[in-house]
Amino acid sequence: MPTPKRGKQYTRYGTKHFTFETDQGFETKLMKSGAVRALVVTKTGEMAGNMIKAAPRGPHVTTDAYSIKKNIHPYVEQVGDEWVGYVVIEETDRARHAMLQERGYKDPAGVRHAGRRYLRSVLESERVE
Structure with a gap:
């Protein structure tokens, strides 16, 4: 059994002919830059906007x-050396029905209602292959 390495461990990933280490050189400076943050903000905002467009309208007569x-x-924050974008759904715990609309549910009478899969469809359309 090999002995564990000492010291700071770097994140490495890549293919057979290329290795990317996030803790060395220009890559780290690039990932911390304002240009990357602006790109992450733009893409996160676009994804949140597409999710809002795809979300079902509720029968809210008196209040929205x-x-x-x-x-x-959408939220963007720095995690370690990288900018990360999040799309948060239902910060208000009283509006918990978004995931019920997404996955489906059974009503009190026991009738199953199919999910609409609107969040999943947006995530699949934004996927890069």
């Missing part, structure tokens, strides 16, 4: 405070 469309928000 708990509708699914009003509870989808």
Whole structure:
């Protein structure tokens, strides 16, 4: 059994002919730059906008405070040396029905309602292959 390495461990990934180490050289400076942050902000905002467009409208007559469309928000933060974008759904715990609409549910009478899969369809359309 080999002995574990000492010291700081670097993140490495790549293919047979190329290895990318995030803790060395210009790559780290690039990932911390404002240009990368602006790109992550733009793409996260676009994805959140597409999710809002795809989200079902609720029968909210008096208020929209708990509708699914009003509870989808993009956030960007720095995690380690990289910028990461998040799309948060339902910050308000009283609006918990977005995932029920996504996956489907059984009502109190026991009738199964199929999911709409609107979040999944947006994520699949944004996927890079």
